[in-house]
Amino acid sequence: MMDKHAQPLLNQLGDYPFERLKKLFQHSSPNPELLHIDAGAGEPRLPLPSFVQDTLNEHIQGFSKYPATRGNADLQRSIVRWLKHRFHLQQLDMRTQVLTANGTREALFAIAHTLVNPEAKQKPYVMMPNPMYQIYYGAAVTAGAEPYLLHCLADDGFEPCLDDIDAKTWERTAFMYVCSPSNPTGWIAKHDYYARLLELADQYDFYIVADECYSEIYTDEPPIGLLEVAQQLGRNDFSRCLVMNSLSKRSALPGLRSGLIAGDATLIARFAKLRSYTGPGTPLPLQAVAAKAWSDEEHVTQHLDVYRNSLRAFFDVWSEAHQPEGSFFVWLPVDDDEAFAKAAYEQQAVTVLPGSYLGANDAQGCNAGAGYIRAALVDGEDKAAELAVRLKKVRV
Numbered sequence: 115m116m117d118k119h120a121q122p123l124l125n126q127l128g129d130y131p132f133e134r135l136k137k138l139f140q141h142s143s144p145n146p147e148l149l150h151i152d153a154g155a156g157e158p159r160l161p162l163p164s165f166v167q168d169t170l171n172e173h174i175q176g177f178s179k180y181p182a183t184r185g186n187a188d189l190q191r192s193i194v195r196w197l198k199h200r201f202h203l204q205q206l207d208m209r210t211q212v213l214t215a216n217g218t219r220e221a222l223f224a225i226a227h228t229l230v231n232p233e234a235k236q237k238p239y240v241m242m243p244n245p246m247y248q249i250y251y252g253a254a255v256t257a258g259a260e261p262y263l264l265h266c267l268a269d270d271g272f273e274p275c276l277d278d279i280d281a282k283t284w285e286r287t288a289f290m291y292v293c294s295p296s297n298p299t300g301w302i303a304k305h306d307y308y309a310r311l312l313e314l315a316d317q318y319d320f321y322i323v324a325d326e327c328y329s330e331i332y333t334d335e336p337p338i339g340l341l342e343v344a345q346q347l348g349r350n351d352f353s354r355c356l357v358m359n360s361l362s363k364r365s366a367l368p369g370l371r372s373g374l375i376a377g378d379a380t381l382i383a384r385f386a387k388l389r390s391y392t393g394p395g396t397p398l399p400l401q402a403v404a405a406k407a408w409s410d411e412e413h414v415t416q417h418l419d420v421y422r423n424s425l426r427a428f429f430d431v432w433s434e435a436h437q438p439e440g441s442f443f444v445w446l447p448v449d450d451d452e453a454f455a456k457a458a459y460e461q462q463a464v465t466v467l468p469g470s471y472l473g474a475n476d477a478q479g480c481n482a483g484a485g486y487i488r489a490a491l492v493d494g495e496d497k498a499a500e501l502a503v504r505l506k507k508v509r510v
């Protein structure tokens with residue numbers, strides 16, 4: 115019998131990567147002689163910054179009030195101060211160019227439902243890197259768009275490839291997700307890449323959504339941001355640009371669920387309208403913690419040291435492998451990514467994610483994530499070194 119509740123767009127999506135991983139491991143168990151290392155999820159596991167507890171206690175009464183969807187003024191001010199300082203911005207208006215979100219995940223998803231016209235004669239394209247943070251794909255599909263995959267290949271330094279895209283394709287594009295630093299490849303967008311995108315965006319009338327939530331985790335210099343490039347090009351209104359950032363990675367507070375959206379005031383206004391229906395405000399005590407976290411750099415510098423030391427320890431062992439420019443992920447080539455992940459779990463009690471779970475098939479059936487595994491270095495230097503040694507021993 116036909117299921118009258120079937121949602122055809124949702125049905126186009128496969129299981130989320132961590133569900134697939136559970137299925138892959140359902141008949142396996144980790145080597146009982148070793149302590150398990152979970153490098154599967156990108157969840158920072160560093161000590162809580164010291165201000166969290168006190169700030170929460172001080173603002174605990176805030177749980178008895180409904181928070182406004184846009185965030186309160188203290189948090190907005192603190193976000194604007196951080197963005198201006200970090201990206202050398204001269205102007206950014208907290209009332210019209212900034213919104214808060216319960217983490218960037220919901221915002222990255224909801225933005226597709228703001229920028230895609232589901233009634234367009236031809237399905238609009240949403241461009242995205244392949245492999246990608248899977249939310250982009252799910253958002254595009256459920257908003258009624260067609261994901262357009264930009265392959266990120268080792269030979270190009272994992273830069274999402276913009277070659278060979280014809281004018282018709284660009285004209286159909288509603289917006290593009292850029293992830294810099296990239297999960298999972300560690301690529302970072304440079305000035306010229308963002309500048310080229312802005313030129314194309316003007317020429318073909320589309321928007322750029324930059325997911326910069328790993329911006330504070332890098333091996334060399336702090337990555338440039340989309341808003342910074344826009345300003346350098348004289349686009350002081352940040353037209354066509356939205357950036358998302360988060361305290362989950364920067365402050366190792368993924369459970370706080372606090373992020374920001376900033377950029378083009380027209381887009382912000384449209385997004386704020388959607389969020390006034392779908393996005394609950396962040397609880398006030400959590401907003402107070404978030405305001406503190408955006409205002410403190412000391413804990414961020416400490417975290418960065420830990421990530422850099424972890425990467426160094428890992429690549430001391432894997433010196434031949436590609437090193438990420440940013441993020442805490444390593445992206446290692448293997449023959450068969452599912453078989454490798456299973457063997458790593460059974461032989462070495464290590465959880466890593468098969469790269470194909472982070473990619474999608476293009477029209478030719480090519481998944482740019484296949485043949486890689488992703489490991490997150492989120493447990494400090496010693497575990498990173500141990501992880502590297504164990505991964506070397508895996509035999510498929």
Ligand SMILES: Cc1ncc(COP(=O)(O)O)c(C=O)c1O
Pocket residue numbers: 156216217218219220222247293296297325327359360361362368371372373
């Ligand atoms: C690339 C990328 N963007 C966004 C997020 C979402 O982070 P949050 O919702 O915690 O801000 C993640 C989380 O893993 C991520 O890897």
